Amino acid sequence: MHVMFVPSWYHNKRNPVHGSFFKEQAQALQEAGIKITVAYNEIWPLTLLGKVKEKIGFSFNSEDNLKTYRYKNFNYLPKNSKMFSIFNRRLERVYKEIVKNEGKVDIIHCQSSFWAGISCLYIAKKYNIPFIITEHSSLKRAVYIKNSYIPLVKNSYLGADVLIAVGNGLKNELYELTGREDIKVINNLIPxxxxxxxxxxxxxxxxxxxxxxxxxxxxxxxxxxxxxxxxxxxxxxxxxxxxxxxxxxxxxxxxxxxxxxxxxxxxxxxxxxxxxxxxxxxxxxxxxxxxxxxxxxxxxxxxxxxxxxxxxxxxxxxxxxxxxxxxxxxxxxxxxxxxxxxxxxxxxxxxxxxxxxxxxxxxxxxxxxxxxxxxxxxx
Incomplete structure (x- = not known):
């Protein structure tokens, strides 16, 4: 079984502990015998223009024994819902690179809808791959989500084959938004x-x-x-x-x-x-x-x-x-x-x-x- 594991945020050179619980989950699944490949669309804000010394585009590394594919680039359309079309294409290129090098992807497992879940839905439907979202964040309290993004987030929840919440309070919020009665609760793992x-x-x-x-x-x-x-x-x-x-x-x-x-x-x-x-x-x-x-x-x-x-x-x-x-x-x-x-x-x-x-x-x-x-x- 090969799972493409897609975090919405993840560690980077400026924040080495960002999304650490995503990495710990991926490592635990790999230790349990699941083939895990991390796919991360690393989006840089325009405020970092001229400050980032990293190369734009693909990178591949084994990061803490996890095969990790990244696509790094700026968000050239901040606060504009059209940016998701660009993100979809970026993650699709990562997906194709993973298939070429690691083999067929059996399941896409996304951590939080915003940003990654929207793009994962696009790839899952285009390539007919089972798709899971584990939601960690409250849409009601998200600082960076504009009203124009909400339909896209909702569609990702409705399009997921399985929708997981990390707690019952969040499950209730997701139910209010989607009407889905099959939302599962699986808590975060702790080392x-x-x-x-x-x-x-x-x-x-x-x-x-x-x-x-x-x-x-x-x-x-x-x-x-x-x-x-x-x-x-x-x-x-x-x-x-x-x-x-x-x-x-x-x-x-x-x-x-x-x-x-x-x-x-x-x-x-x-x-x-x-x-x-x-x-x-x-x-x-x-x-x-x-x-x-x-x-x-x-x-x-x-x-x-x-x-x-x-x-x-x-x-x-x-x-x-x-x-x-x-x-x-x-x-x-x-x-x-x-x-x-x-x-x-x-x-x-x-x-x-x-x-x-x-x-x-x-x-x-x-x-x-x-x-x-x-x-x-x-x-």
């Missing part, structure tokens, strides 16, 4: 082997949070909740991640007199994430919206109880045995949940939390579900 249990002896009870520091992640709500319920108590809040709100959040911490209890780490490497997940006492993320919630799973893989919000993704993940879930933007509910976790920390069994996480979200568990979909298409 659980990268995370581990330790038994920290923190002098102060330590909450850890990790996200891009942007408005929808609710870091201001978290800081206010921590201040209201833990100011001048033996507790600490460590925040990982970078973003446009970082300095504003630091000022907030100072203005409500908790700056000595709050630590901002900035952007973290993958191994640093594992370290802080393992060495906190509990993980908390108060985001307003999540299609899935990878960081929740990383915390569970580290054996930590978690606190989240009813944000569309956390509901699939959090249960009474591994944490608490509260309303979005509710400072008191969040603060009280943090107090409850702290006071009842011995209720949570790290080994059981990790065991349940691995059962649901390990690469073995998730790849089995994906391969079952592949096999059903080829029967």
């Amino acid at each position: 659980t082997d990268n995370f581990y249990i330790s038994n920290p002896k923190n002098e102060d009870f330590t909450f850890f949070s990790l996200a891009f520091l942007e408005g929808e992640k609710g870091m201001d709500v978290l800081i206010k909740a921590f201040a209201k319920y833990f100011r001048n108590r033996k507790a600490k809040l460590i925040i990982g991640g970078d973003g446009s709100q970082k300095e504003e959040l630091k000022k907030l911490s100072k203005s409500i007199n908790i700056e000595k209890q709050v630590e901002f780490l900035g952007a973290l490497k993958r191994e640093d994430v594992a370290h802080y997940m393992s060495n906190c006492d509990a993980f908390v993320l108060a985001s307003k919206h999540e299609t899935f919630g990878v960081v929740y799973i990383e915390a569970l893989a580290s054996g930590k109880p978690i606190i989240g919000t009813y944000n569309g993704g956390a509901e699939d993940i959090i249960n009474r045995n591994n944490g608490l879930i509260v309303e979005v933007d509710n400072i008191d509910a969040l603060g009280k949940a943090m107090v409850e976790i702290k006071e009842n920390i011995n209720f949570y069994n790290s080994e059981e939390i990790r065991k349940e996480c691995i059962k649901k979200y390990s690469k073995e568990a998730v790849t089995k579900k994906i391969i079952d979909v592949y096999n059903s298409l080829l029967q």
Whole structure:
């Protein structure tokens, strides 16, 4: 079985971790015995004109043992729906190169409709190839999607032989748009082997949070909740991640007199994430919206109880045995949940939390579900 694996965004020389969970899924499928070839239409914004030193056109490399074909070029028609006709032709050239060098493609598996799913539909229909979309992103909250793009995205969803959502909240959104009743839910896989249990002896009870520091992640709500319920108590809040709100959040911490209890780490490497997940006492993320919630799973893989919000993704993940879930933007509910976790920390069994996480979200568990979909298409 040969699968052309098509990410909508992927790592590049300017952002080496972009789309890392796409690559991890492709690697896991390959390890499970599926022949995977990555096809990536690498689209450069015009703001990079004169700055990019790479060659326009085809490139091929074995990237982390994945055969990877790229077509690199600028988007010469930004914000114009005609650009998709150009993208279709670019990806088609990549497809033809893959067939010439790697053999017949049995299935096209696209990660998110925007941008790649639109072009994958074009190729799948033209060459009569089974086509899957796994959607990771909310169309309602997408920053770069213009109204003129929405019919094209909807058509890709309707044209896919199988449409997969990474969470039930996202599934409901896709159903509202398409009316499809056969949408499957297959969660993102997490490299659980990268995370581990330790038994920290923190002098102060330590909450850890990790996200891009942007408005929808609710870091201001978290800081206010921590201040209201833990100011001048033996507790600490460590925040990982970078973003446009970082300095504003630091000022907030100072203005409500908790700056000595709050630590901002900035952007973290993958191994640093594992370290802080393992060495906190509990993980908390108060985001307003999540299609899935990878960081929740990383915390569970580290054996930590978690606190989240009813944000569309956390509901699939959090249960009474591994944490608490509260309303979005509710400072008191969040603060009280943090107090409850702290006071009842011995209720949570790290080994059981990790065991349940691995059962649901390990690469073995998730790849089995994906391969079952592949096999059903080829029967």
